[in-house]
Amino acid sequence: MLGRLPNFIDPHAFADKRRQLSGDIALNQFSRLSDVLSDDQGSVNIQLSFLKNRRLSLIQGDIQTELRVDCQSCLKIMTLPLAVSINLAVVESLAQAEKLASEYDPLIVNEKKISLINVIEDELLLAIPDFPRHEHLCLEPAKQTDVIETTTEPNNPFSILAQLKNTGDL
Ligand SMILES: [Zn+2]
Incomplete structure (x- = not known):
């Protein structure tokens, strides 16, 4: 479904093996994101590296896409380019998240495997401005x-x- 990208990832195992993931995911695979788009044509390019820093499992990389959303001024469709750099540290709890160095964003994981789509989708939803407008x-x-x-x-x-x-x- 995601081409050569896996649907689910085990972030700790991926970090142990220093795996890299790169490829494109169709925008229509992101159901929560699709709700805020004018249309879901297009794709998201991801370049992710999994690695360890001492005992921390990290996910670093870049997510790039061009979304089509309604401009909140004129309500016409506009293109919103997004380039998101991520530096996630995998933690199990909020308490653990609070102890992280400030350079990391916490990714709270309570299951062995997590949905790759969900991780990417969360990052994109955070990156979309509350009121996108034409420049x-x-x-x-x-x-x-x-x-x-x-x-x-x-x-x-x-x-x-x-x-x-x-x-x-x-
Ligand atoms: Zn506009």
Whole structure:
């Protein structure tokens, strides 16, 4: 289902063997993430290394994807590139998590094997901004009033584009 990636991983065994995982997972495999996406086309690229630091099992690496979400300003679909660096230390309890050096994020694991999808999905959900918006001014704040609309700076291509798009939608 995940191509050459395993559905479930044993993080301690993987760390002992210094395993590396790399590959792509289709976005539609992430059910919780799909709920917040405008569409679930595309994939997530993961590059993970499992290793030990003394007795700690670590998962380090990068997760990259491009999500399509609704802009919270104009409600049109926007592309949200995400590049997440992870540095997880596998722990069994909150108490153990609190003792971790600050460079690590805790991954609380109570079972021998965990879902790779869940680990990746948690990281992506944390990385999505609460209110994703276009980087440009996609919505004229005072577009209802003719007076202010005429004062829009004509040399800003984004504001003109936004007006065109808004008009096209009416
Ligand atoms: Zn927008």
